[in-house]
Every structure is written in C-alpha cells, then in structure tokens.
Amino acid sequence: MKTAIVNLGCILSGDWRAPFVQGDAILMQGDKLAKVGSVADADLEDCDLILDANRVTACPGFIDSHVHIAFGDYTPRQSALGFLQNYLHGGTTTAISACEIHVPGTPHDVEGVKALAVAAKRCWDNLRPGGMRVHGGNVILEPGMEDKDFQELAGKGVWLAKAGFGSVKTPFDYVPLIAAARRAGLITNVHTGGASLSLANSIWGEHLIAMQPDVSFHINGGPIAMPDADFERVIDETRAALQIVQAGNIRTALLVLDLAVKKDCFDRFLIATDTPTGTGVMPQGMIKSIAEMSCLSRHPPEWMIAAATGNPAKIYRLNSGFLHPGRDADVLLIDAPLGGSKRTALDALKNGDVTGALACFTAGVPRYIGRSRCTPPPMRYATVVKNTVINDFPAPPLV
Numbered sequence: 001m002k003t004a005i006v007n008l009g010c011i012l013s014g015d016w017r018a019p020f021v022q023g024d025a026i027l028m029q030g031d032k033l034a035k036v037g038s039v040a041d042a043d044l045e046d047c048d049l050i051l052d053a054n055r056v057t058a059c060p061g062f063i064d065s066h067v068h069i070a071f072g073d074y075t076p077r078q079s080a081l082g083f084l085q086n087y088l089h090g091g092t093t094t095a096i097s098a099c100e101i102h103v104p105g106t107p108h109d110v111e112g113v114k115a116l117a118v119a120a121k122r123c124w125d126n127l128r129p130g131g132m133r134v135h136g137g138n139v140i141l142e143p144g145m146e147d148k149d150f151q152e153l154a155g156k157g158v159w160l161a162k163a164g165f166g167s168v169k170t171p172f173d174y175v176p177l178i179a180a181a182r183r184a185g186l187i188t189n190v191h192t193g194g195a196s197l198s199l200a201n202s203i204w205g206e207h208l209i210a211m212q213p214d215v216s217f218h219i220n221g222g223p224i225a226m227p228d229a230d231f232e233r234v235i236d237e238t239r240a241a242l243q244i245v246q247a248g249n250i251r252t253a254l255l256v257l258d259l260a261v262k263k264d265c266f267d268r269f270l271i272a273t274d275t276p277t278g279t280g281v282m283p284q285g286m287i288k289s290i291a292e293m294s295c296l297s298r299h300p301p302e303w304m305i306a307a308a309t310g311n312p313a314k315i316y317r318l319n320s321g322f323l324h325p326g327r328d329a330d331v332l333l334i335d336a337p338l339g340g341s342k343r344t345a346l347d348a349l350k351n352g353d354v355t356g357a358l359a360c361f362t363a364g365v366p367r368y369i370g371r372s373r374c375t376p377p378p379m380r381y382a383t384v385v386k387n388t389v390i391n392d393f394p395a396p397p398l399v
C-alpha cells in the first residue's frame, strides 16, 4: 500500500534536537516511511490513498514504554476488554510490556517466569490489536536465575527484563540478576519508588545505583516517589533512562524533567503511562502527560512529543518513533481540540489542553481517519481525496 499525506501544517520528527521537519507532506510505502517533508507530484499518481491534512500537525505515534499487558486485548487488573484498541485511539501506536505480572496466577519459579515471557513474546508477535504493535515478553527477574537462563531467553527472542516483583529479600538481590540479564543483551527495567501491590521493599536511589539498570521504570513513583534528594544521584551516578509515568507523582515528574534538561541528558527522559493499573485504563494517558509536562514547565511541547516517541525508540532500539525515511510508518495526526482557545496542536499542549487525534497509521495502514473515539474532537479534519482500497472512511462530522 502507498499512501500520501499532503497539506500538513507542521511535521514533528520525534527528535528533540531537531524537532521540526521542513515541508508539508509524508509518503508511506509498504510499512515504512518513504519521504518526509516534500512529495513529488509523480509520487502521488500511483498512491492508493491520499489524505489532505487541512494544515494539522503530524507526529510519530506514541511509544508507551510501560503498559501492563497480559494476553490478548484484555486487562485482568481492570477487567476491561479492548483497552489497547482504545489506547491506539489515544495516539499510542507501540506498547512495551511492563512485564506480564497481571496474568492471573503469575508464577515465581525460574522455569515459570521464563515460560511466561517466551509465551507472551510469541503471542504478541502474532497480534496487533487495532493495528498497535505490542512488545510482549518482559521476563520477571527471580532469585536463582543465571547467565544460562538469560542466554536461553535471548535465544528465544526475549529482550526485556523487569526487576521489581520477584521473590527477593532486598532490592540489592537484583544486582547480580540485572548484570546477568544485561550480559545476555536484555534491556533491564527496574521498578522505582515505594512499595507496589506485590513488592515488600521500596526501591530508592542507592538501589538503582547498585543495580545500574537500562531504565528506571516510573522514576517519579509508581505511584509513590522516592526522596527528592535521590533523583540527582540517580541521574549523576547511573546511565539509566528516566521514565516518568501518568500514574505516578506529577511533582517529581516535573523535578526529573527539569534535572534532565539542566544536566543535558534529555535523551534519557521518557514519557509513559504505567497503566492499566489501580489508576485505571487511560487511553489519553500519553497525551495527558505530554500536555502536563508542556504546560507546567518552561520547556517546549515538541520536546515532550519527542520524550514519548524518539527518546523511547532510541532506548528500546525500535525502528518506530521518528518521522524519518526508512522508519516504521506509524503516523499520528493531531490538532488543537474543538472549542479551545488555541489554534494548533503545539499551542494547545503548551496551554495544557489535550489534542484531538484525527488520523492514525501503523505499518503504513490507516487505522482510523476522522474522529478518534478517545480524544476530544479536533479543530480541523483531514479529507480523503483519493482512495482505491476497500475501506470506507467515515466522513468527518460537519462543524
């Protein structure tokens, strides 16, 4: 399938160092981006679908690096069906498993957690709810795991490991487990902050410094934050990515944001949701955090979009997250919400308003064009000017 989006008002790259792409058009061929910025008339002739964007904003689909998936599009924690399809309508095109701890009866023995991770990885490789890409199979670290276990997991395609819900006596017991997982090439993620439902001990700065993980999961607290003095130490004494989540502490999220900018390590700053959890199912979780970090800080909203797209793509070694040729064709169109006081998506975010989503593509396939069912209506709608695929995109409502 070949698709062009023309007449864009703004193209956000997902790269905070160069957040804007000059031009007004995007060309997708197959499941990849072919051109970003300008598209020649000759390119349009054999397109299957051409969308006139009516001057709205394009950005990469969001990568939520903290989603509590189980199996299928169902969350046991909130007994909700179809939540991932709703997250797609909130703008999330990629979900990374926060480990499959919500699967009822989660095992805690070494063979059990390995089998769970392999099964989740294999199942999610075959399933894209609504078109969303889900990276499943985040192995829960348990005492007794050794190098050979992680090498076996890596050989079976598992590339994520999670410290935080295992049967350890103290968080320091995770130090050798994280080291072994990293030796096998797995990306290691550590629960940070106060005790969660199944975790007896808080994980604070000294533990993270001893563990040296790749990612501090919900560094702003999940949902209970560690002491303020620990944030600077974690930034200075580890190289961990600093993941803030919608379900965490908003004051410490802003503290981390300011420190990341001040210490010139914004590449490590990630926006995620940590849902579904007790906080609920939140289709707008990503855009809500993007708006909050934009309106409550002095930093630009295009950086917050990058913290939800290009930054996690780099940390998790994904091919999505950027609007650059050759990257995955995961594109989101957003605009200021109808009825608001601002005229563009970025102005709305700086104002603290969530944007309206009006079209979403994953792997080059249109998943919805018109109104998203999980955001406010946008100020403007895109128009389908050519369509040869068998799909009836509903006309936008008259406004």
Ligand SMILES: [Zn+2]
Pocket: 066, 068, 098, 222, 274, 275, 277
């Ligand atoms: Zn979590």
